[in-house]
Amino acid sequence: MLDEHEYQRYDRQIALKCVDIEGQERLKATRILVIGAGGLGSAAAPYLASSGVGHITISDFDKVELSNLHRQTCFTENDIGRYKSEAMCDRLLTNNSHISCVPITSKQSSQLLTEAIIEHDLVLDCTDNKPTRELINEICWQQKTLLISGSAIRTEGQVGVFTANKNEACYQCISSQFSDAPSSCVMSGILPPVVGIIGSMQALIAINSIIAPNSVVTNAFYYFDGLSMEWIPYKVKPAPACKICG
Numbered sequence: 626m627l628d629e630h631e632y633q634r635y636d637r638q639i640a641l642k643c644v645d646i647e648g649q650e651r652l653k654a655t656r657i658l659v660i661g662a663g664g665l666g667s668a669a670a671p672y673l674a675s676s677g678v679g680h681i682t683i684s685d686f687d688k689v690e691l692s693n694l695h696r697q698t699c700f701t702e703n704d705i706g707r708y709k710s711e712a713m714c715d716r717l718l719t720n721n722s723h724i725s726c727v728p729i730t731s732k733q734s735s736q737l738l739t740e741a742i743i744e745h746d747l748v749l750d751c752t753d754n755k756p757t758r759e760l761i762n763e764i765c766w767q768q769k770t771l772l773i774s775g776s777a778i779r780t781e782g783q784v785g786v787f788t789a790n791k792n793e794a795c796y797q798c799i800s801s802q803f804s805d806a807p808s809s810c811v812m813s814g815i816l817p818p819v820v821g822i823i824g825s826m827q828a829l830i831a832i833n834s835i836i837a838p839n840s841v842v843t844n845a846f847y848y849f850d851g852l853s854m855e856w857i858p859y860k861v862k863p864a865p866a867c868k869i870c871g
């Protein structure tokens with residue numbers, strides 16, 4: 626149930642037919658795991674918190690560095706040297722004291738990651754490398770947990786929605802077509818608003834999946850070109866030979 630302060634706080638979104646009081650209560654009852662507190666997490670997590678998602682866990686073992694600040698907008702110069710997950714939780718709770726936020730600062734083994742995913746309703750993958758994304762996908766598939774996967778590099782980004790339902794694609798179905806060569810924002814660079822757009826899109830899909838589950842497009846993969854401003858949607862087909870879902 627929402628209290629008087631929450632009704633006031635969320636008034637402008639409760640006014641939406643697609644949210645209403647019922648949707649707002651569902652947001653409050655939802656637990657989201659955000660894996661990665663970099664640029665994508667910095668964009669996605671504040672919207673989840675300000676929208677009233679009741680519990681958010683932030684998992685990241687990195688600490689804030691000066692070179693993060695141009696795109697990881699949750700952090701300030703005072704956060705340099707702090708664990709990103711702790712600094713991000715502080716930032717979210719400063720905005721909204723009605724929610725709970727728990728940081729995970731240790732590196733997650735497959736076992737620990739599984740335990741964390743089991744405790745949440747959906748996962749936002751905001752990490753920065755393919756092997757970690759594939760591991761998160763494998764566990765989400767096993768646990769039948771909705772996965773909203775984002776990535777951004779240079780001037781482009783991608784968002785994928787994977788529902789872990791039979792006859793629907795998983796992240797591995799498409800990632801097997803990507804290069805295994807390591808690439809990162811450190812090596813290739815990144816234009817800051819691009820991670821903001823991709824992270825915001827992840828938050829939007831997450832909120833939609835809570836307030837209007839039937840609106841979530843399955844087998845969906847979106848490519849964003851930050852120079853031409855084009856969004857290109859793809860329908861992903863399950864790969865029959867996929868080692869996770871095939």
Ligand SMILES: [Zn+2]
Nearest residue numbers: 795798867870
């Ligand atoms: Zn697959």
